[in-house]
Amino acid sequence: MSNLGALCDLADLAVVRSEEALSHESREHLASVARRARRRRGFLGEVLVVAFAGGTGTGKSSLINEIVGEPVAAVGIARPTTTEALAVIPGATMAGFDGLLDELGVGRRVESDLLDSLMLVDLPDFDSTQEANRRIVEDVLPRVDAVVWVADPEKYADAVIHVDFLSAWSQYEGQFIFVLNQVDRLEGEADRVVAHFADLLTRDGFTTPEVVQTIARGPDKDISPLRSALADRLDTKRTVIAKLATDLKIAAQNAWIEAGSSARSGIGDAALRDRISLAAATFVSLGVAAADLLHQMAEE
Ligand SMILES: Nc1nc2c(ncn2[C@@H]2O[C@H](COP(=O)(O)OP(=O)(O)OP(=O)(O)O)[C@@H](O)[C@H]2O)c(=O)[nH]1
Numbered sequence: 001m002s003n004l005g006a007l008c009d010l011a012d013l014a015v016v017r018s019e020e021a022l023s024h025e026s027r028e029h030l031a032s033v034a035r036r037a038r039r040r041r042g043f044l045g046e047v048l049v050v051a052f053a054g055g056t057g058t059g060k061s062s063l064i065n066e067i068v069g070e071p072v073a074a075v076g077i078a079r080p081t082t083t084e085a086l087a088v089i090p091g092a093t094m095a096g097f098d099g100l101l102d103e104l105g106v107g108r109r110v111e112s113d114l115l116d117s118l119m120l121v122d123l124p125d126f127d128s129t130q131e132a133n134r135r136i137v138e139d140v141l142p143r144v145d146a147v148v149w150v151a152d153p154e155k156y157a158d159a160v161i162h163v164d165f166l167s168a169w170s171q172y173e174g175q176f177i178f179v180l181n182q183v184d185r186l187e188g189e190a191d192r193v194v195a196h197f198a199d200l201l202t203r204d205g206f207t208t209p210e211v212v213q214t215i216a217r218g219p220d221k222d223i224s225p226l227r228s229a230l231a232d233r234l235d236t237k238r239t240v241i242a243k244l245a246t247d248l249k250i251a252a253q254n255a256w257i258e259a260g261s262s263a264r265s266g267i268g269d270a271a272l273r274d275r276i277s278l279a280a281a282t283f284v285s286l287g288v289a290a291a292d293l294l295h296q297m298a299e300e
């Protein structure tokens with residue numbers, strides 16, 4: 001796991017060598033992924049940033065309140081209720097997180113002494129009637145370490161969510177916990193719906209998606225399966241490293257593909273082609289090193 005530093009060095013080298021291999025925009029993207037990885041590495045092991053995302057009214061804010069143990073996030077009947085990202089931060093250590101929060105781009109922050117090493121981010125709905133909400137989700141999600149994806153019995157199968165969104169995230173399987181909330185409304189059908197949800201997630205590209213069932217409100221309230229999943233599946237340090245390694249692996253794959261077309265358009269200029277080949281080889285090295293780190297971690 002200590003190879004993350006070497007991976008960041010390799011990412012910086014890939015950026016330096018990418019000038020002629022990538023468009024300005026792609027180069028900026030690769031550079032921002034590399035920068036973000038290096039900065040996030042500075043806070044390794046201290047806190048895990050977990051965003052709650054999903055459709056409107058599924059119970060994201062309610063689940064956060066239950067986990068924190070106090071009503072920090074607004075829960076409502078009017079849809080959508082949450083229109084701004086809100087970070088709930090472990091109280092005792094808040095001062096040290098300012099840099100991390102600035103990096104996340106989340107302005108609204110509340111402290112809770114009841115949280116330990118988790119920072120929870122309540123997000124607006126993904127399937128909003130309000131375009132701005134979706135943009136907030138798309139902006140914040142790539143910056144967090146892990147995601148609790150909250151679905152409800154009505155919307156868990158929505159094509160918009162699966163096709164437009166979740167399928168693009170399947171390489172981040174280790175970062176996701178899937179929740180079917182409001183199972184109190186299913187009257188004995190919960191297991192069948194959970195199996196169907198898991199099946200749809202498999203079609204989105206997740207290999208072994210695990211769906212936990214919760215009830216965030218009412219007399220049968222029970223969020224213990226989510227608590228267990230957070231504690232058992234999301235080790236603070238490993239999750240951050242896996243997230244960053246996956247970011248770098250995907251960025252390297254995309255850069256390598258683009259370098260191939262740059263090399264084709266450089267035919268006739270042997271020196272240029274050599275420089276692009278060197279960049280492409282560096283993208284491959286970065287992708288392989290990131291995949292190797294992920295593999296090592298999976299074996300541990
Ligand atoms: N029956 C039932 N109702 C729930 C449950 N969880 C939340 N609710 C209700 O569902 C409604 C929406 O809850 P929120 O927590 O505001 O949902 P949200 O996902 O944050 O919604 P947005 O902020 O609009 O995206 C509220 O009326 C809650 O009381 C549950 O497990 N069972």
Ligand SMILES: [Mg+2]
Binds near residue numbers: 082
């Ligand atoms: Mg909400």
